[in-house]
Amino acid sequence: xxxxxxxxxxxxxxxxxSRQRESLLDILKEQSVPITIDQxxxxxxxxxxxxxxxxxxxxxxxxxxxxxxxxxxxxxTQSYVIELKHAHHRHYLICLDCKKMIPINHCPMHExxxxxxxxxxxxxxxxxxxxxxxxxxxxxxx
Amino acid sequence: xxxxxxxxxxxxxxxxxSRQRESLLDILKEQSVPITIDQxxxxxxxxxxxxxxxxxxxxxxxxxxxxxxxxxxxxxTQSYVIELKHAHHRHYLICLDCKKMIPINHCPMHExxxxxxxxxxxxxxxxxxxxxxxxxxxxxxx
DNA sequence: GTTCCTGCAAAGAGTTTGCACGAAA
DNA sequence: TTTCGTGCAAACTCTTTGCAGGAAC
Numbered sequence: 001x002x003x004x005x006x007x008x009x010x011x012x013x014x015x016x017x018s019r020q021r022e023s024l025l026d027i028l029k030e031q032s033v034p035i036t037i038d039q040x041x042x043x044x045x046x047x048x049x050x051x052x053x054x055x056x057x058x059x060x061x062x063x064x065x066x067x068x069x070x071x072x073x074x075x076x077t078q079s080y081v082i083e084l085k086h087a088h089h090r091h092y093l094i095c096l097d098c099k100k101m102i103p104i105n106h107c108p109m110h111e112x113x114x115x116x117x118x119x120x121x122x123x124x125x126x127x128x129x130x131x132x133x134x135x136x137x138x139x140x141x142x
Numbered sequence: 143x144x145x146x147x148x149x150x151x152x153x154x155x156x157x158x159x160s161r162q163r164e165s166l167l168d169i170l171k172e173q174s175v176p177i178t179i180d181q182x183x184x185x186x187x188x189x190x191x192x193x194x195x196x197x198x199x200x201x202x203x204x205x206x207x208x209x210x211x212x213x214x215x216x217x218x219t220q221s222y223v224i225e226l227k228h229a230h231h232r233h234y235l236i237c238l239d240c241k242k243m244i245p246i247n248h249c250p251m252h253e254x255x256x257x258x259x260x261x262x263x264x265x266x267x268x269x270x271x272x273x274x275x276x277x278x279x280x281x282x283x284x
Numbered sequence: 285g286t287t288c289c290t291g292c293a294a295a296g297a298g299t300t301t302g303c304a305c306g307a308a309a
Numbered sequence: 310t311t312t313c314g315t316g317c318a319a320a321c322t323c324t325t326t327g328c329a330g331g332a333a334c
Contacts, residue, residue: 016287016288016289016332016333016334017332017333017334018288018289018290018332018333019332020289020290021289037323037324038323050291051290051291052290052291052292053323053324054290054291054292054293054324054325054326055289055290055291057323057324057325058289058290058325059289059290062289072217073215073217075214075215075270093258093262093264093266095264096267102262102264104258104262108254108257108258112250112254113273115250116235116246116250116273120235120244120246121277121278122235122237122244122273122275122276122277122278123275123276123281124235124273124274124275125238125274125275125276126273126274126275127271127272127273127274128217128270128271128272128274129269129270129271130269130270131255131258131264131266131268131269132266132267132268132269132270133264133265133266133267133268134264134265134267135263135264136263136264139265158307158308158309158312158313158314159307159308159309160307160308160313160314160315161307162314162315163314179298179299180298192316193315193316194315194316194317195298195299196299196300196301196315196316196317196318197314197315197316199298199299199300200300200314200315201314201315204314221298
């Protein structure tokens with residue numbers, strides 16, 4: 001399975017091409033879990049891509065405005081994390097010890113949200129759910 | 143129903159008494175929904191309580207370490223919010239328009255968490271859930 | 285040729301820290 | 310008397326902004 005090229009993704013999102021935008025999209029596509037802006041900047045530096053940090057912020061803003069990424073808040077590390085939007089949105093188990101993020105495959109919120117919309121006079125359009133605890137590796141080592 | 147005095151709450155949490163700590167606890171106890179550090183500072187100023195902002199940060203740290211408050215992240219406003227811990231933890235419907243936070247009375251996560259602990263090798267100890275959308279007032283006005 | 289993206293440096297917001305003084309126990 | 314909380318100012322981190330040059334279309 002070959003994924004859409006970053007160049008095409010930019011076109012589809014009606015964003016101008018630039019080397020910097022392509023590189024950041026490439027990096028985000030490789031990630032299996034969300035990363036911080038700091039980690040993103042680190043990867044950029046490791047690969048000698050030479051992208052200014054303020055440019056990274058501006059590009060992430062553009063990606064967010066064009067609905068290409070999700071920026072959420074990771075409580076245990078107290079930092080923002082970024083991920084490309086997936087066809088089906090994801091939730092994570094977050095280990096309070098090693099800070100690892102483990103995706104949950106199915107979003108368990110559908111029924112709950114239906115119920116809330118019925119009971120409360122509120123139109124739901126999104127939600128955030130994170131679950132904290134300890135992963136099997138960290139439980140073993142204690 | 144009279145709530146425990148802030149002075150007693152401090153004793154129970156094994157924190158030294160101070161005028162500043164008592165005042166902040168008093169303010170937090172009055173709130174029906176979480177508030178930002180900025181809003182807390184505003185209330186302090188309105189009441190001429192004269193508490194330095196760095197002291198507010200230090201006191202909130204102490205409260206958090208002693209498990210007296212919850213500090214979460216409010217996505218629509220992109221800011222931290224603080225609330226006293228309740229006997230039963232709460233989740234909120236957050237209006238993307240007026241930013242109002244509406245508490246949900248019952249946490250709907252129990253069964254979901256049980257299922258996750260069974261399926262995945264992960265010990266759950268906490269979770270965060272926020273639901274975003276539009277409240278009835280804001281729907282009316284559009 | 286026009287638009288808009290980028291690098292750089294500087295500014296800004298929010299938060300933390302060192303230190304001396306003062307209050308609580 | 311000892312411990313520790315507080316105010317103040319300065320430092321620090323993360324993020325945003327203005328501007329001039331350069332790349333995309």
